Amino acid sequence: MATRFNALKSDAHWQRVWEDARTFAADDHSPKPRSYVLEMFPYPSGRIHMGHVRNYTMGDVLARYRRMTGHEVLHPMGWDAFGMPAENAAMEKGVHPGGWTRDNIATMKAQLKRLGFALDWTRELATCEPDYYGHEQALFLDLYEAGLVYRKESAVNWDPVDMTVLANEQVIDGRGWRSGAVVEKRKLSQWFLKITDFADELLDGLADLKDWPDKVRLMQENWIGRSRGLRFRFILSGFSTSLEANGEDGASPPPFVLSVVETLGPDASIEVFTTRPDTIFGSSFVAVAADHPLAQAVAESNPEAAAFIERCRQGGTTAAELETQEKLGFDTGLTARHPFDPEWNLPVYIANFVLMEYGTGAVFGVPAHDQRDLDFARKYDLPVRRVVSEGEQTDPVFEGDTAYTGPGTIVNSRFLDGMDVESAKRAVIDRAEAEGWGQGTTVYRLRDWGVSRQRYWGTPIPIIHCDACGPVGVPKDQLPVVLPEDVSFDVPGNPLDRHPSWKHVSCPSCGAPARRETDTLDTFVDSSWYFIRFASQPKDQPFDRAVAERWLPVGQYIGGVEHAILHLLYARFWTRALAHIGRLDVAEPFAGLFTQGMVTHESFYARLLSVDSVEKLPDIVNVMFEQELTKREAYDKFGEHYVSSTRWLPPEQVIINSDGSLSCPTIEQEFAGSDDVIVDGIFRGRVEKMSKSKKNTVDPEPIVDQYGADAVRWFMLSDSPPERDLPWSEAGIEGAWRFVQRIWRLFSETREGEGEDKALARKLHQTIAGVAADVEALAFNKAVAKLYELVNAIEKAQPSATRAEAVRTAMLLVAPMTPHLAEEAWAAAGNEGLIADAPWPAVDPALLVEDEVTIAIQVNGKLRDTITLPKGAPKEDAEAAALASDKIVAFLGDKQPKKVIVVPDRLVNLVA
């Protein structure tokens, strides 16, 4: 064997061997226990990045380990291939999205193969191919027939940069998740999936997902946002009084009342939702959203109301704006009758803090027990009445500016007095239901999933619009509805809509001329079922139910936490929807979920100073020339005309000087000849996620070429716990490379020996058990540490039969992590077959326990000495040995310990 591991040669060789032997192809009919290991499939953006490498390495170690422990493993890979970047590339570079995407897939596939992942490439799929999205269209139509898809005119989030609609989930702080542009509201006819039908199931199902991170379950729980409460109607009392007044004495009601009558009819009422019906006697106003029909009706005849509504709409939606925005209201002059007291009338406001999208778009305000209502009431001087006692405090007059939201006894509330909060809620709901003016309900934050996108590069929605028949599903025998190839991207908007012929078809139902739906599906639909298609991919249907059910659910799903809500919620919904229509008997798609951390890297930036105006520049340059000033001197003189900006620098261009200061010759050179730009300094940024904007990315490919796949894989698993961020460093990858060479030397040695080495045998078996447990728990950093310990121990051990056995076993233990090296060593050592097919070594339980233990001796809880005793030594022996210790004798002097605590095999604590 060579003394140096030739990764380049070895990687290529074993990758070919695995491929030729179809080693990692999953057998649908295997009698072995099954294990479905899946990492979130990548978007083919161009090249793989370190995040992919880390993600897929983790999954790979688990998949290889599972194979070694006798499982039939399904570990597939594919491409989430539809989406905006392909269209952006088309617009920027004039290439076709399909060509661009497929080229990227080819590149990235080669890169993944270069890392030696144990993937079943026979099941590879790309969502942009008709043989995938055609089946998706069929499933969409199935859901349509089952009533889980509907079309509705709705205000949508419109991204003005990407020129498309975004789902609520894709709007972050009022901006598009991709473009970062401020999202506008537009009214459009959109297709929706009835995810809200499954709100309860999706929420309650979380409880069964024991192998999901608590964090993700909680995020989904909050996202679904279930609130139980009372929905009821306020009769508009001021409204009816005016009508009666009109009838009695002939006086005309104010014009706005007439307008409201026309719009809403004579039985006008306001429906509100509350989670605190127990506080109903503390209410002092009713408020509706600016978009509420009542507000609209009032605005029609009241210009002031209209102006107020306009003002509400202009209010920002970002976090900061909401934080500082004042609670504003407009008194409509209408009053609402309290449901428990016809004489009690509440003013009706239009308020900027009430959301039309949540609940009923109207609330009743209980200032004493809701902070927002209190702010509002204080501003408009409305009554603030305490109805829940706060300790001894029961005074109906509520003082202060902090609402009380805690528990207590209901007070000042007529028939509710004396009840606790929960009983009072029930009592009010019971009364409302008995008297017919309200009912207990559940309200969700979750909205239905809008899936229409005005884009080309997505799955065409298989619907045809007919003037006579309305929307008609494309007959299944006409699927797939294939995207046309001849499209142009020279103008923004949807190329499908502009295409001269594609959308013109005849109605499948009546044959009349009709139009194809030109919207495509949100790409999250594509990723909502790909794991099912991986498990089973017949030509004639989306999946074979029996085969899919054999593999599902995915045993271990691994991916980034950024998908904690969107993708994971949609996939859970889609799976349940398929179950609902009887296509699949699987409730939850992912039994185990793991969210891995990012790969981070240090970042550096230069601070640049430059003249802020083009007009000023010639003046300054002239002065510099006349007075022979340096750029720095000119800055000292004209500093007020300069602005500073940040330029991120690739870390490899930054030089760390011996005194710790930083310099960057590249950028200094770049601006050396410039008239006005001063490189003010080079600074260290944060260690953060690799990103193009921070210029701190590291391309895996040259790294793999330099160090080999195994060193890169080993580094990805080392040091940082997998759920935490992994800081990339040159020193780190070199350390990994050194280790690869080190175990190669160990495996190459021929130091056969005789006899047993009990201590090494123990270490070996503890390591076998420990690494197995760590890999199963995905605690790769701990497994790596244990392997280091084992290798250290073997290297130090004298030749023996045990040592030779330990070397052989170590090959198996590192095989999931550094598979190429393991195969090479395994073959060189004369073993039959592939190490990838070899069984995981068996543990001798007898060797897991030590026969001697080190016992700590403490005095008053502080460590003073350690002694070695046989394992299981009786307490008396331990105590006697402790008291006999020289150090302890010296420490205690004449004193006798007052108390002795002995924890067998652990410690002796002497209390003096």
Place this chain on the structure above:
RNA sequence: GCGGACGUGGCGAAAUCGGUAGACGCUGCCGACUUAAAAUCGGUUUCCUUUGGAGUGCGGGUUCAAGUCCCGCCGUCCGCACCA
């Protein structure tokens, strides 16, 4: 504002049940080998005023014993955000 996670050497971290804090790796330093360098190997690397003492963000508490449990702060990160 609400919810959650986290805080341990110069750095990444370990300590799985309340029982020897810092395993393992990185970096640095010293040494061996070498004409030299690389590689490799050995040693060392929490801090201090070092026969000892202190130490797991800070302040308290429970306990024979606390990184771990309890109470109160501070800080960092993540999610949600006028949710009725």
